[in-house]
Amino acid sequence: MTLQALTANRLLDGEVVFWSGDAWVEQFADARLYDAEAPAEAALASAKGLATVLIDPYLIAVTDDGAAPVSFRERIRALGPSDHLDLGKQAQGGAAIAAIQHAHGAARSTGRLSLIRRKP
Amino acid sequence: MPTLIRLEDGAFVEAADPFTAVADDMPVPAEGAVVLPLARFEAEGAGLLDEGRPVGVLLQPDEAVEGLAYDLPRLALVALAFPKFRDGRAYSSAALLRSRLGFAGEIRAVGDVLREQARDMARCGFDAFVPSDGSGAADWTAAAGRYRHVYQTAADHRAPAFVERESE
Amino acid sequence: MSVYAYDQIDRDMLADRAAEFRGQVTRRLAGDLSEDQFKPLRLMNGLYLQLHAYMLRVAIPYGALDGRQLRALAEISREFDKGYGHFTTRTNIQFHWIRLKDAPDILDRLAAVDLHAIQTSGNCIRNVTADPYAGATAEEVDDPRVWSEAIRQWSTFHPEFTYLPRKFKIAVTGSAKDRTAARSHDIGLKLTRNRDGQLGFEVMVGGGMGRTPYLGPTIREFLPARSLLSYLTAILRVYNRLGRRDNIYKARIKILVAATGAEDFGRQVEAEWAALDQAAIDLPDLELARIRTAFGVVPFEALPARSTAFEAARAADPAFARFARNNLAPHKRPGYAIVNISLKAPGETPGDATAEQMEAVAGLAERYGQDDIRVTHAQNLVLPHVKLDDLPVVFAELQRHGLATPNLDLVTDIIACPGLDYCALANARAIPIAQDIARRFETPDRAEAIGELKIKISGCINACGHHHVGHIGILGVDKKGEEFYQLSLGGSGAEDASLAAILGPALPADQVAPAVEALVDAYLGLRSDASERFLDTYRRLGPAPFKEAVYADADQA
Known part of the structure; x- marks a missing residue:
């Protein structure tokens, strides 16, 4: 199966958090990556019981190399807004953040790109 | 037994409920006060009223109160259903019952009925409530009394801000 | 005085609301309310959970602010957020980095300057959009703020219309030139005069954006102005009763109006309106006059139409000349101009302003602009009353804060x-x-x-x-x-x-x-x-x- 991580927003301040295996942490790089369904689901189930700590815990798909969430939306959650690179999790910089920033998306070559050639 | 809260002379009080709510597939009890769904009322209501029994009608949000206009003077109560608290049609139904159809009997909120709705319901003319959130009369008193003023005229005849200002 | 002056009743309303929300937050944090129960309550106070944090949407009633209020917003952004705010297409401001535990304190701070987040979300009547040039443009038939304030009060905690099928947005324009996107609102109101000179509204209903965009058709060419609130009540009641609730994408009034047909819908509204106790709903003339008075009177000076200082600066400084060309609009009084402040500097985030920028605009409004600031649906700001003589210094100050982008309605004003x-x-x-x-x-x-x-x-x-x-x-x-x-x-x-x-x-x-x-x-x-x-x-x-x-x-x- 594809790798998964467990994420949520913290009730008190809305901060994006990830489950590290023993704590809720703020950086995706510290998230525990699950390569099996059962422990991931078990972690999700226990997170759902933390109603005064978390809002809406859910599992996200992670790229095969474990470096970044698959979806664009989850990458922005793991980084921060692209109009303020000094804000959010990305502000701390480093290799793990850079890896998310430079992760390649899903298929970009839908074929349509080549249709839009610009005149010189 | 669900709690029934009545709004009597401006105070929320818990009260015993003399009415039996008759579901669609349930026989009408042999005696006592009943609340019937609209279709059942149309079929069986006249007979029960003739027996001199207190009769109420339960309206779903898509059932127009105007349809009851003829029977209203004989009805003891109209129950208005909230399938979800976000379904606000019954507020208009209550307002129309009071202000247009002149109904003076009990208007009862049933279904997804939460204390947060206390003020809006009371303002639209509801005077009986069957809460679904476990709240009691004290909660309803607190929730409904939280605001010292209102801005608009409604079925509760509270003086709106523009009237309060006139008298200043 | 420039914005509507709150009286004790208006202030009590905000204080009671803030106290109520504080209690709800306490219950949520203690676990007495589940997220499912709490979410609609926080949304009714404009508090969303977004991607990175909570977002608080603060209402700017019909887009009008004074310097004191804009300073308070700047302070809130600095103290509780990350030093900036985002002005929206509904002329509100959003803070993107709010903590739930701070939200009750923020509502108190807002209430202290007569601001709030009431009905900035939820399926209720939202903040009214009005012409940002209100009270300043010669084009207007009447000042739309007076009527917008009447709508604000009528719609605030309206007991019958708090759980509508979907959100509901009203725009009021005072002039034929429409800076409110009136036909794209659930209700668009255009002030007009009939042949007898009587003041009234053209009423458009059923416009909207979203998945299925519509331009609202006119259902009444002329509604006497003093009947506004009862007529709105009729429209809202028909919508509340008949609007679809089975499908969130078909729940806006535009779908009801399109499905019913504008003429039929109009007839239903007229029938409901005729049956209403209009006198109990419509504001008495005295209250309308009180509201009008509560906006104060701008102490305009008698000035020549031509300003030597303005002309000299325009001749000497091409940048100023460009700003004057693009960002000024004619004022109804000679010697004054309407100044548009673009929040669209190329490369910046459209509609964002830093705390420092908000304070700069507040200061300019206080010193040179009759303490009056407007927010436009194009996410820009307006100083509606600035003397031509003062424009060179206002421009210099705007430049200093990165607020002098001369691009109103141009390709970069996105x-x-x-x-x-x-x-x-x-x-x-x-x-x-x-x-x-x-x-x-x-x-x-x-x-x-x-x-x-x-x-x-x-x-x-x-x-x-x-x-x-x-x-x-x-x-x-x-x-x-x-x-x-x-x-x-x-x-x-x-x-x-x-x-x-x-x-x-x-x-x-x-x-x-x-x-x-x-x-x-x-x-x-x-x-x-x-x-x-x-x-x-x-x-x-x-x-x-x-x-x-x-x-x-x-x-x-």
Whole structure:
């Protein structure tokens, strides 16, 4: 199966958090990556019981190399807004953040790109 | 037994409920006060009223109160259903019952009925409530009394801000 | 005095609301309320959970603020957020980095300056949009703020209309020139006078953006002004009873009006209105007069129409001359001007202002602008009453704070919602697209040569970026986790309202700005003369040449 991580927003301040295996942490790089369904689901189930700590815990798909969430939306959650690179999790910089920033998306070559050639 | 809260002379009080709510597939009890769904009322209501029994009608949000206009003077109560608290049609139904159809009997909120709705319901003319959130009369008193003023005229005849200002 | 002066009743209302919300937050944090129970309560106070944190949407009633209020917003952004705020297309302000535990304190701080977040979310009547030039433009029949304030009070905690099928937005314009996008609102109200000189409203109902855009048809040509609130009550009651509740995408009044037909819908409203106790609902003349008085009287000076200082600065400083050309609008009084402050510096986030910028604008309003500030649906600010004599110093101060971008209604004055950079509903980012486009046209000469061109970008189908009424509308869509953008042309939110039509297949993010450039180049080659706007050229020629410009090589590829 594809790798998964467990994420949520913290009730008190809305901060994006990830489950590290023993704590809720703020950086995706510290998230525990699950390569099996059962422990991931078990972690999700226990997170759902933390109603005064978390809002809406859910599992996200992670790229095969474990470096970044698959979806664009989850990458922005793991980084921060692209109009303020000094804000959010990305502000701390480093290799793990850079890896998310430079992760390649899903298929970009839908074929349509080549249709839009610009005149010189 | 669900709690029934009545709004009597401006105070929320818990009260015993003399009415039996008759579901669609349930026989009408042999005696006592009943609340019937609209279709059942149309079929069986006249007979029960003739027996001199207190009769109420339960309206779903898509059932127009105007349809009851003829029977209203004989009805003891109209129950208005909230399938979800976000379904606000019954507020208009209550307002129309009071202000247009002149109904003076009990208007009862049933279904997804939460204390947060206390003020809006009371303002639209509801005077009986069957809460679904476990709240009691004290909660309803607190929730409904939280605001010292209102801005608009409604079925509760509270003086709106523009009237309060006139008298200043 | 410039904004409506709250009395004790208005203040008590906000204080009671803030106290109520504090209690609800306490219950949530203690676990007495579940998230499912709490969410609708926090939303009714404008508190959303977005991607990175909570977002608080603060109402700016009909877009009008005074310096004290804008300073308070700046302080809140600094103390509880990250030093900036985002002005929205509904003339509200959003803070994107709010903590739940701070929210009750923020509501108290807002209430201290007569501001609040009431009904900035939820299926209720939202903040009214009004003409940002209200009280300043000679075009207006009457001041729309008076009527907007009447609507604010009537709609605040309206017991019957708090759980409508869907959210509900009202716009009031005082003049035929429409700066409110009236026909794109659930109800658009245009102040007008009938043949007898009586004041009233043209009533448009059933406009909207979103998944299914409509321009609202007129259901009443003339409604006597004093009957406004009872007539609104009738419309809302018909909608509350008959609007669809089975499908969230079909729940807006526009769907009801379209399905019923404007004439039939109008008849139902008239019937309901006739049966209402209008006298109990409509404000007495004395209260209307009190509201009008509570806005105060602007102490205009008798000034010559021509200002030597202004003319001298214009002759001496080309940058000032450009600003004057693009960002000023004529004032009703000689010697004054309406100053538009663009929040669209190329490369910046459309609609964002830092705390320092907010304080600078507040200071300018207090010193040179009768303490009056407006927010526009194009996410810009306005100082409605500035003396021509003071313009050079106001301009210099704006320049110092990065607020003197001379691009009102030009290609770089782009509307964009927060998009996927912040918003939990978005499918794609809007801000970087706006930044890309703006950078391409950042040379002011070029932007000015292109003339009026309104680009509007939404990050999802909810259309907060008003893409349906953009001369060029851009809609972000999600294609298998990737951001794509659909271009539409020919929309307008002004008095010549129209809906934009989709040009062709969606483009990947990096192709959007080049495509816009191609559209602009095509327009420059096609326009009959420099006075023909992009929109006019498109209306004259239709989509074909523009489609050709963007998708030129499609067949050969």
